[in-house]
Amino acid sequence: MPLAPVNDHVTMDQLTRDPYPIYRRMRAETPVVRVSSVKRTFLTKAAFTKYVKDTPEIFSSNDPNTPMKPAFRAHTLMRKDGAEHRRERMAMQMAYTPKVIKQDWADLYRGIVDDYLDRLPRGETVDMFTEICGPVSAAILTHILGLEGATTEQMQRWSQNLIDGAGNFGWKPEPFAVSDKANDEMDAHFASLEDRHLAEPNNSAFSIMLNAKDPIPKSQIYANLKIAIGGGINEPRDAMATILFGLLTNPEQLEEVKRQEAWGAAFEEGIRWVAPIQASSRLVLEDVQIGGFDIPRGDTVMTIQASSNRDEDLFENGEDYVVFRDKNVHQAFGSGPHHCAGAHIARRTVGEIMIPALFERFPNMSLPDPDAVKWRGFGFRGPINMPITLN
Amino acid sequence: MVKVIYVAKDGTRTEVKAQVGDTVMQTALDNDVAGIVGECGGSMMCATCHCYVDDAWTDAAGPRKDGEDDMLDCAADEVKETSRLSCQIQLTPELNGLVVHLPEDQV
Ligand code: FES
Numbered sequence: 001m002p003l004a005p006v007n008d009h010v011t012m013d014q015l016t017r018d019p020y021p022i023y024r025r026m027r028a029e030t031p032v033v034r035v036s037s038v039k040r041t042f043l044t045k046a047a048f049t050k051y052v053k054d055t056p057e058i059f060s061s062n063d064p065n066t067p068m069k070p071a072f073r074a075h076t077l078m079r080k081d082g083a084e085h086r087r088e089r090m091a092m093q094m095a096y097t098p099k100v101i102k103q104d105w106a107d108l109y110r111g112i113v114d115d116y117l118d119r120l121p122r123g124e125t126v127d128m129f130t131e132i133c134g135p136v137s138a139a140i141l142t143h144i145l146g147l148e149g150a151t152t153e154q155m156q157r158w159s160q161n162l163i164d165g166a167g168n169f170g171w172k173p174e175p176f177a178v179s180d181k182a183n184d185e186m187d188a189h190f191a192s193l194e195d196r197h198l199a200e201p202n203n204s205a206f207s208i209m210l211n212a213k214d215p216i217p218k219s220q221i222y223a224n225l226k227i228a229i230g231g232g233i234n235e236p237r238d239a240m241a242t243i244l245f246g247l248l249t250n251p252e253q254l255e256e257v258k259r260q261e262a263w264g265a266a267f268e269e270g271i272r273w274v275a276p277i278q279a280s281s282r283l284v285l286e287d288v289q290i291g292g293f294d295i296p297r298g299d300t301v302m303t304i305q306a307s308s309n310r311d312e313d314l315f316e317n318g319e320d321y322v323v324f325r326d327k328n329v330h331q332a333f334g335s336g337p338h339h340c341a342g343a344h345i346a347r348r349t350v351g352e353i354m355i356p357a358l359f360e361r362f363p364n365m366s367l368p369d370p371d372a373v374k375w376r377g378f379g380f381r382g383p384i385n386m387p388i389t390l391n
Numbered sequence: 392m393v394k395v396i397y398v399a400k401d402g403t404r405t406e407v408k409a410q411v412g413d414t415v416m417q418t419a420l421d422n423d424v425a426g427i428v429g430e431c432g433g434s435m436m437c438a439t440c441h442c443y444v445d446d447a448w449t450d451a452a453g454p455r456k457d458g459e460d461d462m463l464d465c466a467a468d469e470v471k472e473t474s475r476l477s478c479q480i481q482l483t484p485e486l487n488g489l490v491v492h493l494p495e496d497q498v
Contacts, residue, residue, distance in 0.1 A: 054432040242411035
């Protein structure tokens with residue numbers, strides 16, 4: 001079979017500004033394509049991306065030689081396969097279960113959201129992205145992980161520093177200097193909390209990992225906490241902002257969502273429409289074929305779940321935000337062994353608590369100028385502002 | 392071919408034909424049976440394929456697999472003695488006629 005065609009005109013800048021028209025074209029014309037500017041083979045159809053994620057024997061996550069390692073000062077579970085990955089992941093999974101959220105945390109989260117909403121002025125236009133989406137996500141994550149004492153500013157900064165370091169494929173020294181400093185601060189904060197978590201076991205991720213019968217090494221406990229910080233703030237933040245945009249620009253749907261209390265469906269549709277994590281990489285371990293093309297061993301494929309989520313084979317009007325779909329089998333949480341560990345938490349916190357609380361408090365809030373909302377991102381994507389008028 | 396019967400929380404029974412070797416999760420997805428999500432594709436990482444094996448079938452379905460207990464703790468609905476992750480039940484000729492009950496919530 002032939003090798004996949006090459007696309008040498010699409011630029012990183014175009015993909016960062018608005019990848020969706022590009023993906024639509026790729027799905028129609030070149031669903032498997034080597035994109036020169038990114039040096040990856042893009043897979044833009046749902047069947048291909050699911051196959052790759054569900055077949056870790058051929059498509060490995062294990063790649064210790066990415067900038068993620070210096071950025072996190074660890075080879076993290078995100079870049080491991082098999083039993084090693086499972087052990088490190090299961091070590092913290094119990095903190096992320098629906099039951100723990102319901103029993104231990106739901107009231108606390110509602111309180112946090114209310115607290116932030118109390119501070120907002122009525123009758124004014126506020127950037128909800130910076131005032132609510134970011135800080136509330138950070139505050140909630142602080143409790144889930146058991147990192148009391150860290151401020152939401154710190155949590156958000158650490159998260160961004162880790163992400164910037166992990167994305168530093170140019171291997172420039174500055175982003176690593178910044179992530180090193182963040183690592184020092186995180187390590188010191190974690191160390192200061194250990195005794196308390198050991199003395200008073202609780203259902204936070206840190207405590208669960210420390211108090212396990214057969215705990216994973218301390219270095220991996222720290223690495224897991226950093227992965228959760230790097231992956232647990234921007235995604236709920238971006239999902240929340242995207243859903244607000246979707247609902248406020250589709251008032252009839254919003255009315256129906258309120259009437260049926262279909263917040264869960266509004267959440268699922270938001271992350272389908274603009275998946276906070278748009279693309280993932282896998283290393284190809286053996287020669288394989290996808291969609292009629294030879295993919296040689298050693299290649300790196302990129303699953304573009306952002307595109308799969310709008311695949312015409314699965315979705316009608318996939319380019320639009322449509323809450324009431326018959327079926328919504330999106331891949332926003334991925335699939336396979338690396339299926340998002342925070343999926344249950346995101347559904348419960350963003351879908352069942354945060355979004356309804358916002359509309360309860362400000363039933364008539366509006367987005368006066370949808371065009372003023374800017375969207376950014378290739379690997380991670382979402383709005384970067386959300387000027388909403390509160391009343 | 393074997394037969395699998397899914398019983399929803401409200402009592403609705405859906406009977407489907409399934410391939411020996413397929414899992415109870417995959418069979419549900421292939422036949423559009425509502426109530427099984429199976430979001431991780433059978434990697435035992437999501438607990439959105441939770442089911443209760445009917446009392447008459449628990450022996451035939453066999454014991455939980457290694458690691459299944461831990462993942463079941465992550466299920467959205469109550470975990471009972473008969474709880475299984477349906478992605479870990481592979482259909483055999485002996486399971487012809489298998490009845491599984493579905494929980495109210497998977498997410
Ligand atoms: S399909 Fe995810 S645990 Fe069974």
